[in-house]
Amino acid sequence: MKQWWSRLSRPLQIGLALGLIGALLTVVGLFTGNFAPLTLRSVVLGILLGGGSWGVVSWAIASAASDALAEGEED
Numbered sequence: 001m002k003q004w005w006s007r008l009s010r011p012l013q014i015g016l017a018l019g020l021i022g023a024l025l026t027v028v029g030l031f032t033g034n035f036a037p038l039t040l041r042s043v044v045l046g047i048l049l050g051g052g053s054w055g056v057v058s059w060a061i062a063s064a065a066s067d068a069l070a071e072g073e074e075d
Helices: 002-007 010-032 040-074
Strands: none
Touching (some): 010 040
């Protein structure tokens, strides 16, 4: 497992980690709040939307920052 994780790029590691945190926070919010009825469908959609959006946005920001740092080193 550790070899698999170390082969991933840093932006992808950040995106996966923050996506997992986003999914976890969404599920905790569903269990503790009165936002939506607690069904399997709402939990799955919460994981996909919460974790997916956090993961993709954080990956995009980390990737752009990594590219900008790489360009700065070339100059």
